[in-house]
Amino acid sequence: MSSIQITLPDGSRQEYPAGSRPLDIARAISPRLADAAIVARVNGELYDLTRPLETDASLEILTSKNPEALEVYRHSAAHLLAAAVLELFPETKLGIGPPTENGFYYDFQRDTPFTPEDLEKIEAKMWEIQKRDLPYERKLTPKPQGLEKYKGMGEYMKCELIEEKAGDIFSEYTLGPHFIDFCRGPHVPSTTKIKAFKLLSIAGAYWKGDEKNHQMQRIYGAAFFTQKELDEYIHHLEEARKRDHRKLGVELDLFSIQELAGPGLIFFHPKGGIIRKLLEDWMRDQYLKRGYSLVYTPHIARSDLWKTSGHYNFYAENMFKRMELDDAEYQLKPMNCPFHILIYRNSQRSYRDLPVRLGELGTVYRYERSGVMHGLLRVRGFTQDDAHIFCRPDQIEDEIVNCLQFAIDTLTTFGFDQYDAELSTWDGGASGKYDGAPGQWALAENALHNATARLNMNVKVMADEAAFYGPKIDVKLVDAIGRRWQLSTVQFDFTLPRRFELEYIGEDGKAHQPLMCHRALFGSVERFFGILLEHYAGAFPVWLAPVQVMVMPITDRTLEYARQIQARLKEAGLRAELDDRKEKVQLKIREAQLQKVPYMLVAGDREAANNTVSVRNRKHGDQGVKPLEQFLADTQKLIDGKISFE
Numbered sequence: 305m306s307s308i309q310i311t312l313p314d315g316s317r318q319e320y321p322a323g324s325r326p327l328d329i330a331r332a333i334s335p336r337l338a339d340a341a342i343v344a345r346v347n348g349e350l351y352d353l354t355r356p357l358e359t360d361a362s363l364e365i366l367t368s369k370n371p372e373a374l375e376v377y378r379h380s381a382a383h384l385l386a387a388a389v390l391e392l393f394p395e396t397k398l399g400i401g402p403p404t405e406n407g408f409y410y411d412f413q414r415d416t417p418f419t420p421e422d423l424e425k426i427e428a429k430m431w432e433i434q435k436r437d438l439p440y441e442r443k444l445t446p447k448p449q450g451l452e453k454y455k456g457m458g459e460y461m462k463c464e465l466i467e468e469k470a471g472d473i474f475s476e477y478t479l480g481p482h483f484i485d486f487c488r489g490p491h492v493p494s495t496t497k498i499k500a501f502k503l504l505s506i507a508g509a510y511w512k513g514d515e516k517n518h519q520m521q522r523i524y525g526a527a528f529f530t531q532k533e534l535d536e537y538i539h540h541l542e543e544a545r546k547r548d549h550r551k552l553g554v555e556l557d558l559f560s561i562q563e564l565a566g567p568g569l570i571f572f573h574p575k576g577g578i579i580r581k582l583l584e585d586w587m588r589d590q591y592l593k594r595g596y597s598l599v600y601t602p603h604i605a606r607s608d609l610w611k612t613s614g615h616y617n618f619y620a621e622n623m624f625k626r627m628e629l630d631d632a633e634y635q636l637k638p639m640n641c642p643f644h645i646l647i648y649r650n651s652q653r654s655y656r657d658l659p660v661r662l663g664e665l666g667t668v669y670r671y672e673r674s675g676v677m678h679g680l681l682r683v684r685g686f687t688q689d690d691a692h693i694f695c696r697p698d699q700i701e702d703e704i705v706n707c708l709q710f711a712i713d714t715l716t717t718f719g720f721d722q723y724d725a726e727l728s729t730w731d732g733g734a735s736g737k738y739d740g741a742p743g744q745w746a747l748a749e750n751a752l753h754n755a756t757a758r759l760n761m762n763v764k765v766m767a768d769e770a771a772f773y774g775p776k777i778d779v780k781l782v783d784a785i786g787r788r789w790q791l792s793t794v795q796f797d798f799t800l801p802r803r804f805e806l807e808y809i810g811e812d813g814k815a816h817q818p819l820m821c822h823r824a825l826f827g828s829v830e831r832f833f834g835i836l837l838e839h840y841a842g843a844f845p846v847w848l849a850p851v852q853v854m855v856m857p858i859t860d861r862t863l864e865y866a867r868q869i870q871a872r873l874k875e876a877g878l879r880a881e882l883d884d885r886k887e888k889v890q891l892k893i894r895e896a897q898l899q900k901v902p903y904m905l906v907a908g909d910r911e912a913a914n915n916t917v918s919v920r921n922r923k924h925g926d927q928g929v930k931p932l933e934q935f936l937a938d939t940q941k942l943i944d945g946k947i948s949f950e
């Protein structure tokens with residue numbers, strides 16, 4: 305019998321009989337390793353543990369410690385799902401079943417929609433198949449025979465994939481008697497390897513993600529190596545569902561989207577309006593404190609402007625349709641930049657005038673396809689806290705430091721203390737797809753690098769991920785349940801200053817082109833509002849809460865005193881409401897609690913006699929009796945310091 309040389313990751317070599325499987329070799333090394341093995345890597349490629357090795361090779365056994373093994377595991381769970389569906393609903397046709405960030409999905413074509421009850425049945429069937437310990441078996445099939453076979457099975461989508469992707473001979477995998485799949489693999493060796501999974505939901509999907517193609521049903525599942533990780537993930541999902549800003553927006557009466565007005569357009573209700581005002585006021589104050597000038601610009605402009613900026617040609621599919629007015633064509637603005645540029649260009653600028661920082665809370669409109677809009681997070685009209693900085697090359701690093709410090713202060717003010725940054729750079733000019741001179745790129749990228757170093761920011765460099773017109777830095781925050789959200793961006797632009805022929809007169813008396821940066825810290829006010837809402841699960845800190853205090857008389861006898869309390873609080877600038885309904889105080893407390901009102905003040909006879917209030921807060925309940933003025937002073941301190949009592 306011939307033998308093969310196997311090289312292990314530690315460099316050791318051993319001889320095995322030809323046809324040995326990675327699983328056999330793992331077992332020879334240690335039964336424990338064989339037990340933990342998920343998949344192999346052979347000569348750098350992922351490889352089934354049960355696929356024989358015919359030639360000398362380097363071999364690595366991947367266990368649950370390896371992220372690639374997790375993908376293989378999850379993809380194998382997708383096969384398990386498809387096998388279960390075919391056993392229960394044999395008429396179903398198969399699309400694709402890849403791994404996802406937390407599990408897997410499979411796309412199915414079937415005339416009858418799957419119901420939530422079906423989902424339960426399918427999951428139960430998956431466990432049944434899992435327990436049968438069925439092997440994932442690999443076979444090789446010549447393309448013509450393979451095509452015939454899938455055609456005979458009516459698997460027209462698989463035929464399409466085979467036509468497109470298969471070589472002369474392709475691999476397919478079976479799982480049990482019903483399921484066979486054109487698939488490159490690899491997979492786990494058998495179903496009992498898959499130890500923790502759960503089906504989550506059914507969603508619509510288009511074949512190949514193209515809405516011109518037919519609709520399919522996508523079943524999503526979660527899969528992890530251990531039940532503990534799965535439980536944690538399911539808990540996290542429930543936590544996220546409770547915090548869904550669309551749900552909270554209704555419950556707390558903060559905002560709506562009106563069918564009659566159209567999708568992706570946000571209506572802020574009075575309570576949401578207060579919070580939005582506080583966000584905007586804070587931002588405008590900061591602009592002024594930090595040396596920005598506030599500007600206001602229109603919502604529409606002649607197409608000529610968009611032609612000069614380049615949006616007319618390169619951003620057309622994101623813009624609303626053109627409208628004819630008088631003799632010219634106009635368009636809604638998708639960005640504020642050209643407007644700020646026009647203001648910069650309106651005066652002659654000298655090197656002494658720079659930097660010029662023009663800031664605005666500017667509402668823009670972008671066309672989003674109807675399927676992709678999502679609450680406040682993806683909309684068609686939104687307000688950017690948008691500013692543009694025009695400066696000299698020697699100023700750029702300080703400007704970036706100031707922008708990033710501003711971004712960090714924004715995050716910490718609104719209660720986020722975890723964040724990191726991604727720096728997107730160019731490819732060094734190799735592809736020719738980037739605009740701007742190499743010197744400009746070097747200057748800008750250095751400034752971004754140095755600025756993050758000066759601020760001790762965690763930064764990940766994303767090579768060749770820059771926009772064609774300049775490098776950028778993105779700041780991402782981590783919210784209360786560990787989700788990362790992209791928030792602030794500082795983006796260089798080498799293109800617009802050229803297109804608009806921007807200049808300043810230098811010390812040498814000659815005209816120079818200024819450097820230009822776009823920067824938005826909230827990003828969009830609407831989106832930031834949504835993130836805040838989810839981060840706090842609607843329980844805003846006192847300074848942001850739309851109603852800060854709910855005053856409740858116990859009986860009609862103390863109604864007058866309760867009115868006085870409310871008047872005093874309002875006079876001091878607090879948002880205080882009075883619940884004067886003829887209801888039990890317990891019910892009033894429960895409702896204020898559901899509305900996440902930070903403070904409830906209960907006024908009874910004793911309180912009225914002593915000019916005190918009985919204080920409850922939504923988090924810690926009863927806080928005892930305090931003189932009214934004491935409560936006011938304590939609360940004012942929290943508000944002024946933007947401190948949360950939680």
Ligand SMILES: [Zn+2]
Pocket residue numbers: 379383477485487488489490491
């Ligand atoms: Zn597969």
Ligand SMILES: [Zn+2]
Pocket residue numbers: 639640641690692822823
């Ligand atoms: Zn801009």
